[in-house]
Amino acid sequence: MTQEAFIKNITFSEPQVLLNLVEYQEGRVVSRTFAQNRVISLTLFAFAKGEGLSTHTAVGDAFVQVLDGEAQITIGGKEVLVRPGEVLVMPANIPHSLHAAKRFKMLLVVVKGN
Numbered sequence: 001m002t003q004e005a006f007i008k009n010i011t012f013s014e015p016q017v018l019l020n021l022v023e024y025q026e027g028r029v030v031s032r033t034f035a036q037n038r039v040i041s042l043t044l045f046a047f048a049k050g051e052g053l054s055t056h057t058a059v060g061d062a063f064v065q066v067l068d069g070e071a072q073i074t075i076g077g078k079e080v081l082v083r084p085g086e087v088l089v090m091p092a093n094i095p096h097s098l099h100a101a102k103r104f105k106m107l108l109v110v111v112k113g114n
Contacts, residue, residue: 009033
């Protein structure tokens with residue numbers, strides 16, 4: 001009997017280069033979801049230069065790990081420029097948006113309440 005996998009869209013038990021698991025596509029936002037349930041969402045994104053996410057809110061705290069490029073993230077009206085190696089937390093229920101100043105890759109983890 002096989003155990004249920006909680007993480008999807010990635011090879012198990014083999015090292016992976018996170019940056020290479022999603023590719024840039026001109027004029028597009030590309031994503032790969034690894035987990036999504038009532039308590040957590042784990043998604044890898046690649047944004048072409050100039051692409052982004054319009055203003056929205058999330059039901060949980062959103063943790064962004066920047067892998068490549070630069071993005072302008074606006075949280076509750078405050079603009080923040082993020083670069084590779086940096087992390088940023090966007091609080092739950094606060095409006096935020098993202099604009100890729102350069103091609104941009106990030107790992108997004110949204111942690112939701114029980």
